[in-house]
Amino acid sequence: MKIIYSDRHRLHAGDKEMYRGQLVPCFEKPERADFVYDAVKARNFGPILEPKEFAVAAIERVHAPRYIRFLEKAWDLWSAQGYTNDALPAVWPVRGHRTDIEPDHFAGKFGLYSYDSGTPFTAGTWAAAKTGADIALTAQQIVGGGERAAFALSRPPGHHSGPDFFGGYCFVNNAAVAAQAFRDNGAKRVVVLDVDYHHGNGTQTIFYDRSDVMFLSIHGDPRTEYPFFLGHADETGSGEGLGYNKNYPLPAGSSNALWFDALGDAVRRINEFKPDALVISLGVDTFADDPISKFQLREPEYLKLGAQIAALNLPTVFILEGGYAVAEIGHNVAHVLQGFED
Ligand code: SP5
Numbered sequence: 196m197k198i199i200y201s202d203r204h205r206l207h208a209g210d211k212e213m214y215r216g217q218l219v220p221c222f223e224k225p226e227r228a229d230f231v232y233d234a235v236k237a238r239n240f241g242p243i244l245e246p247k248e249f250a251v252a253a254i255e256r257v258h259a260p261r262y263i264r265f266l267e268k269a270w271d272l273w274s275a276q277g278y279t280n281d282a283l284p285a286v287w288p289v290r291g292h293r294t295d296i297e298p299d300h301f302a303g304k305f306g307l308y309s310y311d312s313g314t315p316f317t318a319g320t321w322a323a324a325k326t327g328a329d330i331a332l333t334a335q336q337i338v339g340g341g342e343r344a345a346f347a348l349s350r351p352p353g354h355h356s357g358p359d360f361f362g363g364y365c366f367v368n369n370a371a372v373a374a375q376a377f378r379d380n381g382a383k384r385v386v387v388l389d390v391d392y393h394h395g396n397g398t399q400t401i402f403y404d405r406s407d408v409m410f411l412s413i414h415g416d417p418r419t420e421y422p423f424f425l426g427h428a429d430e431t432g433s434g435e436g437l438g439y440n441k442n443y444p445l446p447a448g449s450s451n452a453l454w455f456d457a458l459g460d461a462v463r464r465i466n467e468f469k470p471d472a473l474v475i476s477l478g479v480d481t482f483a484d485d486p487i488s489k490f491q492l493r494e495p496e497y498l499k500l501g502a503q504i505a506a507l508n509l510p511t512v513f514i515l516e517g518g519y520a521v522a523e524i525g526h527n528v529a530h531v532l533q534g535f536e537d
Pocket residue numbers: 313352353354355363364365391393421478480486487488516517518
């Protein structure tokens with residue numbers, strides 16, 4: 196399969212994130228993509244291609260224009276105040292607060308469009324995130340054009356980014372952008388299957404009231420795991436979308452048997468839905484040795500995951516999400532793709 200990659204991901208290299216009351220080095224760093232690049236190159240899955248450039252309109256199909264306008268100018272607004280360090284939000288609207296009025300002050304805008312303090316915004320964040328979306332769109336175009344699969348090797352990740360918010364190291368929801376592009380290019384039904392350790396709260400929110408894009412997510416139970424406020428089993432969609440959202444919250448520390456039970460149920464539902472295309476939010480923070488997560492997947496499980504995705508027999512776009520055992524994530528991703536191709 197073709198791999199889409201750009202070294203512009205390096206433009207997003209956050210310094211510190213807020214973690215347990217302290218600023219610590221970012222878990223989500225450029226080396227992650229380097230290791231994935233090296234692993235997929237070594238295994239010769241296929242040519243590694245540069246993304247095409249797409250209009251931001253493709254991103255605004257799933258994100259609010261005022262949010263994208265803000266991302267485009269956020270660094271200029273921040274640095275105009277004289278700062279050269281990364282920006283981290285520190286105040287947010289909660290229940291009962293107004294979100295219809297965008298504050299004039301940067302701190303207010305920044306809080307309006309974010310939900311955690313673990314996601315630094317840097318000078319190159321928008322450029323990297325835009326290229327990430329271009330990578331997802333290029334992969335979608337290749338698969339929409341008839342190829343069986345493609346891998347969007349992008350960072351920063353995307354699945355925590357919703358219609359008008361960033362967080363969880365994510366700014367633009369690459370998986371949602373790709374799924375929407377499938378719809379806009381003639382696919383009637385699309386599935387986003389999210390196997391990252393963390394619930395894809397952004398993707399769920401984007402498609403929650405829609406029946407044309409089904410979202411399924413296997414993740415650490417939000418009662419104890421980030422992002423805490425979404426990802427429960429009773430979130431099944433609303434309105435038209437009722438029945439087209441499926442969460443599999445699993446206790447931290449869950450066995451691989453339990454994880455594959457969830458995947459088996461997801462596969463059954465996907466087959467029933469009869470989609471025209473599949474987008475995989477491929478986080479490998481499910482890895483047993485991941486520093487911030489608590490599942491137990493390893494090489495055999497990643498091979499098996501790839502094989503079970505392949506058995507769905509659908510045009511498939513893989514999109515890189517989380518995974519923080521930096522030196523291992525390349526092999527983990529490669530094993531999923533290997534299992535898919537074998
Ligand atoms: C894309 C993605 O994987 N984003 C994850 C964002 C998680 N950010 C918060 C990390 C806090 C983890 N706390 C668990 C402590 C276990 N040592």
